Amino acid sequence: xxxHHTLSILGIIMALVLGESGTEVNAVLFGSEITNPLxxxxxxLRETGHYHSFPGDVVDxxxxxxxxxxxxxxxARLLFCELVSPKPKWFVKVGxxxxxxxxxxxxxxxxxxxxxKSIKKYHAWRSRRGSMDPHCGRADCxxxxxxxxxxxxxxxxxxxxxxxxP
Numbered sequence: 701x702x703x704h705h706t707l708s709i710l711g712i713i714m715a716l717v718l719g720e721s722g723t724e725v726n727a728v729l730f731g732s733e734i735t736n737p738l739x740x741x742x743x744x745l746r747e748t749g750h751y752h753s754f755p756g757d758v759v760d761x762x763x764x765x766x767x768x769x770x771x772x773x774x775x776a777r778l779l780f781c782e783l784v785s786p787k788p789k790w791f792v793k794v795g796x797x798x799x800x801x802x803x804x805x806x807x808x809x810x811x812x813x814x815x816x817k818s819i820k821k822y823h824a825w826r827s828r829r830g831s832m833d834p835h836c837g838r839a840d841c842x843x844x845x846x847x848x849x850x851x852x853x854x855x856x857x858x859x860x861x862x863x864x865x866p
Contacts, residue, residue, distance in 0.1 A: 703798075703802050704732065704799075704802050704806075707795060707798055707799050707802065708728075708729055708732065708799075710795065711725045711728065711729070711795055711799070712725060712729070714791070714792065714795070718789070720787075720788075720789075721788050721789070721792045724778070724782055724788060724792065724796065727778055728775075728778065728796065728799055731770050731771055731774060731775055731778070732771065732799070732803070734766060734770050734771075735763055735766050735767050735770070735771070738759055738762055738763040738766065739763065741759050742756070742759050742760065742763065745759060757821075760814070760817065763810075764810055764811075764814045767806070767807065767810055768807065768810075771803045771806075771807070772803060772804070772807055775800055775803055776800070778796075779796050779797065779800045782796045783796070783797075
């Protein structure tokens with residue numbers, strides 16, 4: 701995070717001092733900060749105890765999708781255009797490569813987080829699915845017995861439901 705902010709500040713200072721490459725710097729800053737509202741929403745959901753709910757999952761999904769699409773996808777196109785253009789100075793190009801490299805470092809961390817969360821959700825789903833029929837000891841018991849209706853689903857301990865309509 702420190703590298704991201706340091707490079708952002710240096711890019712702004714460089715654009716102001718040189719009086720050029722302002723468009724490139726603004727595009728990079730916009731792409732870098734577009735995911736910030738979702739990070740803030742995630743923090744608020746955590747603080748209010750609603751992160752481990754459907755809205756928390758939606759915010760995480762949108763964050764990963766937006767980060768991948770904008771910072772990695774659109775960022776690659778911007779970096780390519782900057783590198784092939786003869787107009788930006790060499791240190792502006794180096795700064796663009798450095799910012800893109802920082803985005804990839806974040807991307808690996810984010811993908812690892814998303815993978816772990818997905819696996820955890822999958823295992824929780826499998827365990828709930830296997831425990832729906834108390835008369836069967838097999839995890840796939842619902843595949844050979846008719847589904848029982850009217851049986852409430854068990855809510856895992858520690859999870860909280862978000863009451864959207866109090």
